[in-house]
Amino acid sequence: MAATSNGVQVIDIAGLTLTFDTADGPVYALSNVDLTISEGEFVSFIGPSGCGKTTLLRVIADLERPTGGHIRVNGVSPEEARLRRDYGYVFQSPALYPWRTIEKNVMLPLEIFGLPKAERRERARTFLELVNLKGFERKFPWQLSGGMQQRASIARALSFDPRLLLMDEPFGALDEIVRDHLNEQLLRLWGKTGKTVLFVTHSIPEAVFLSTKIVVMSPRPGRIIDVIDCDLPRERTLDIRETPAFLAIAHRVRDGLRAGHSYED
Ligand SMILES: Nc1ncnc2c1ncn2[C@@H]1O[C@H](COP(=O)(O)OP(=O)(O)OP(=O)(O)O)[C@@H](O)[C@H]1O
Numbered sequence: 001m002a003a004t005s006n007g008v009q010v011i012d013i014a015g016l017t018l019t020f021d022t023a024d025g026p027v028y029a030l031s032n033v034d035l036t037i038s039e040g041e042f043v044s045f046i047g048p049s050g051c052g053k054t055t056l057l058r059v060i061a062d063l064e065r066p067t068g069g070h071i072r073v074n075g076v077s078p079e080e081a082r083l084r085r086d087y088g089y090v091f092q093s094p095a096l097y098p099w100r101t102i103e104k105n106v107m108l109p110l111e112i113f114g115l116p117k118a119e120r121r122e123r124a125r126t127f128l129e130l131v132n133l134k135g136f137e138r139k140f141p142w143q144l145s146g147g148m149q150q151r152a153s154i155a156r157a158l159s160f161d162p163r164l165l166l167m168d169e170p171f172g173a174l175d176e177i178v179r180d181h182l183n184e185q186l187l188r189l190w191g192k193t194g195k196t197v198l199f200v201t202h203s204i205p206e207a208v209f210l211s212t213k214i215v216v217m218s219p220r221p222g223r224i225i226d227v228i229d230c231d232l233p234r235e236r237t238l239d240i241r242e243t244p245a246f247l248a249i250a251h252r253v254r255d256g257l258r259a260g261h262s263y264e265d
Helices: 053-060 078-083 102-112 117-130 146-158 176-193 204-210 238-242 244-264
Strands: 009-022 025-038 042-046 068-073 087-090 164-168 196-201 213-217 224-229
Touching: 009 053, 009 196, 025 053, 025 196, 025 224, 042 053, 042 204, 053 068, 053 164, 053 196, 068 078, 087 146, 102 117, 102 146, 117 146, 117 176, 146 164, 146 176, 176 204, 176 238, 196 204, 204 238, 204 244, 213 244, 224 244, 238 244
Parallel strands: 042 196, 042 213, 087 164, 164 196
Antiparallel strands: 009 025, 009 068, 213 224
8 A cells, every 4th residue: 555654744733622602501512632643644533422523523624613722734724724625525425416427526626626627527537436436427326325425425525636535424324334345445545545534433443444543532522532553554454353453452442432431420
């Protein structure tokens, strides 16, 4: 695999806090989060429902503003990074437009960015091939399975070649076999593209299988309770899940999650 972390910092977060003001009073979503991520890493965020994983991803994407602390994305503010199109975002549901073909869905951001038609088509072809959807360009989303639709949405997020890929539980709604298959494909894609990936999940095996680093978060207010270096070989197949090294990391993640839960009790 080509992907390696070169030590260049993509995410630099210190003392980050986010409190939502609601009619029922303040909701303390994130509290004092410190985190650095280097270019080329695959980082998973895991934690109980409502612990602020999505909120943290949204702050990085400039879709939420923090109420305190410091954050740099690729060395600039999240707003500058967004305006520079530094990241692609993949949601839990594929969010494809049903009236557009798969190719035209992938070309949509490129249309918005004003790329010439020939280049749009060329890029759509390249990225659909990268996610193994060659031959499905002219199909409509409803003609594809859930896993294929999610691959199309990954191609769309990659189509403008962002440095960062933000993925919010992209495979959460899929059955386990499809999810395993997509995990292997995503790992290969990461190896080929060298992107930095930030990936939200509820699944311990998924986090350990995919990541170079796992960020374990506590229930509200979301805090980081452990950052685990996942030093398994980068070339991984699903068989690695049976190895002692894999199980040891999974055990540490589970311990972190348990400790976080008792904190709330
Ligand atoms: N716009 C908002 N206004 C008020 N509260 C919000 C808002 N967005 C999120 N929250 C609250 O902030 C907390 C963190 O939410 P968030 O969606 O980031 O959690 P999560 O870890 O991603 O959860 P899940 O795993 O269920 O997706 C939750 O309590 C949620 O209800």
